[in-house]
Amino acid sequence: MSGGSYNYLYAAADLEDINGKRHTLREMADRLAELGYAQDAAAETEELLVMLQQWEIRAQVRSKRLAGVWKAIEWWDSCDSSEDDVKEALTKYRDAHDDTGTPHA
Secondary structure, eight states, X not given: OOOOTXXXXXXXXXXXXXXXXXXXXXXXXXXXXXXXXOXXXXXXXXXXXXXXXXXXHHHHHHHHHHHHHHHHXXXXXXXXXXXXHHHHHHHHHHHTBOTTSOBOO
């Protein structure tokens, strides 16, 4: 069986799989750039790496902002707190953000 030099990157089926192969994506981008005649494919591979990094940062920021709300729901649904705790968490969340969802400084 042949292949596997790039951890079967071509077979990555979803975001989790692609994200888990960032190191391999870097290697592929470098290899394509070395060729000299595959600059378009190298550039698009680089763009994919940048997109993954951007997504990771944005997801971390949003999940941090939502953590209190998520915890309140989880604890309420497992009977460790009440609906009032959810409402309080939502108030804190909303007070920290304006109408566009942008955090207040």
